[in-house]
Amino acid sequence: MTAKLTAKDLTMIRGERCIFSQMEFALNPGELLLLRGRNGSGKTSLLRAIAGLLSLESGEIRWNDVPVLSQRQEFHGSMAWLAHRTGLKGDLTPGENLRFEAALRPQSKASVSAIYDRLGIARLKRLPLRLLSAGQQRRVALARLLMADVPLWLMDEPFTNLDSEGRKLVIELVEEHLSDGGLCVMAAHQDVEIDVPVKQVDF
Amino acid sequence: MAGDAPKIPGMLVGLTAITRRELLLAWKRPGDVLNPLFFFAMVCTLFPLAIGPSPAQLAFIGPGVLWVAALLASLLSLNSLFLSDYEDGSLEQLLVSAQPLPVLAIGKTLAHWVISGLPLVLISPLLAMTYRLPPGVMGVLMLTLFLGTISLSLLGSIGAALTVGLHRGTALLSLLILPLAMPVLLLGANTVSLAADNEAYATGIWALAAYAVVALSLAPYATSAALRINNE
Numbered sequence: 161m162t163a164k165l166t167a168k169d170l171t172m173i174r175g176e177r178c179i180f181s182q183m184e185f186a187l188n189p190g191e192l193l194l195l196r197g198r199n200g201s202g203k204t205s206l207l208r209a210i211a212g213l214l215s216l217e218s219g220e221i222r223w224n225d226v227p228v229l230s231q232r233q234e235f236h237g238s239m240a241w242l243a244h245r246t247g248l249k250g251d252l253t254p255g256e257n258l259r260f261e262a263a264l265r266p267q268s269k270a271s272v273s274a275i276y277d278r279l280g281i282a283r284l285k286r287l288p289l290r291l292l293s294a295g296q297q298r299r300v301a302l303a304r305l306l307m308a309d310v311p312l313w314l315m316d317e318p319f320t321n322l323d324s325e326g327r328k329l330v331i332e333l334v335e336e337h338l339s340d341g342g343l344c345v346m347a348a349h350q351d352v353e354i355d356v357p358v359k360q361v362d363f
Numbered sequence: 364m365a366g367d368a369p370k371i372p373g374m375l376v377g378l379t380a381i382t383r384r385e386l387l388l389a390w391k392r393p394g395d396v397l398n399p400l401f402f403f404a405m406v407c408t409l410f411p412l413a414i415g416p417s418p419a420q421l422a423f424i425g426p427g428v429l430w431v432a433a434l435l436a437s438l439l440s441l442n443s444l445f446l447s448d449y450e451d452g453s454l455e456q457l458l459v460s461a462q463p464l465p466v467l468a469i470g471k472t473l474a475h476w477v478i479s480g481l482p483l484v485l486i487s488p489l490l491a492m493t494y495r496l497p498p499g500v501m502g503v504l505m506l507t508l509f510l511g512t513i514s515l516s517l518l519g520s521i522g523a524a525l526t527v528g529l530h531r532g533t534a535l536l537s538l539l540i541l542p543l544a545m546p547v548l549l550l551g552a553n554t555v556s557l558a559a560d561n562e563a564y565a566t567g568i569w570a571l572a573a574y575a576v577v578a579l580s581l582a583p584y585a586t587s588a589a590l591r592i593n594n595e
Contacts (some may be wrong), residue, residue, distance in 0.1 A: 246452060
């Protein structure tokens with residue numbers, strides 16, 4: 161079975177405003193879906209709808225040809241969500257935060273120490289997260305994504321707060337993830353130079 | 364990795380993971396634990412000072428005062444149940460977690476009870492002594508508070524989930540929870556009074572236990588539904 165994310169006739173209305181309508185896409189393993197648009201154009205709303213955090217006016221998102229709403233737990237078990245806010249506890253150290261993530265996903269085969277080294281956070285793991293810089297916190301949030309060891313990544317503006325080295329790292333991680341047969345949906349307001357098959361949705 | 368769908372592990376996985384994280388967070392911020400406890404102790408010791416040292420009077424109001432103080436102390440700490448998770452985005456992560464949300468809600472509530480409810484139960488005999496309650500009643504007092512604070516934490520988790528996105532939701536939360544908490548207060552305080560008067564009190568204990576069981580079976584679902592709606 162190959163993982164597949166498809167959407168048909170998506171329409172979202174928030175308040176009086178139609179955010180998007182009749183949107184559709186099909187994403188296969190190894191592909192990146194890039195959501196491009198200005199601030200406030202609805203990229204995050206679409207991502208949140210895919211994650212199941214926002215409800216749609218009409219249309220359906222399917223994971224492996226089954227609607228995600230009818231298999232929420234299975235779908236959430238195969239996706240990881242890198243949101244605008246890190247979703248990490250400031251009072252806990254990066255190590256403790258990541259251990260919680262690992263405890264929630266016992267089936268993950270990711271190696272913790274390899275992830276620390278990869279993201280350059282090994283020497284930070286004993287400090288409370290709130291003492292780290294915004295960019296360092298982002299790196300820990302990225303580490304969580306790797307820790308999850310799941311096929312689908314949903315990334316909302318992954319480059320925020322990162323230095324040029326960090327940006328390069330994000331692109332490398334996405335490339336590796338996709339070459340391993342993963343899928344990725346990314347919202348970005350800037351150009352992303354990445355060496356993988358990209359499908360783009362403009363808002 | 365992309366191919367086979369991952370198996371959903373047992374429910375205990377989510378429960379232990381979140382309970383451990385919450386207790387760890389409380390350990391790093393002991394103020395959250397001490398606040399309700401301090402409030403409880405303060406209210407309970409101020410009453411005898413204000414009312415006077417007459418033993419008959421104190422024994423008469425004792426059960427009621429202890430129970431009202433416990434109820435208010437529980438409400439006081441509830442506001443923060445989901446607030447910090449909401450602010451730093453962890454709540455969103457819990458909503459898209461690989462573990463079932465009701466289980467995570469039970470875990471959070473359980474940890475909240477261990478942090479804010481259990482200490483009240485444990486120090487209650489000490490405070491009951493200021494009201495000259497007979498030593499034989501201490502067990503009844505602790506048992507009713509034990510069952511009652513579990514119910515209050517569970518009910519409170521629904522209220523906290525409903526008001527999490529609102530600023531200054533505490534007043535609304537109290538308003539939502541108080542009607543549901545009334546039976547707990549009445550049963551708890553009256554059971555302790557009956558026991559102090561050497562009358563039959565077992566019915567009250569059973570009723571409190573039944574209330575706790577119903578709350579335990581329904582509240583997690585209500586809480587997770589409220590969290591999902593509130594995060595739209």
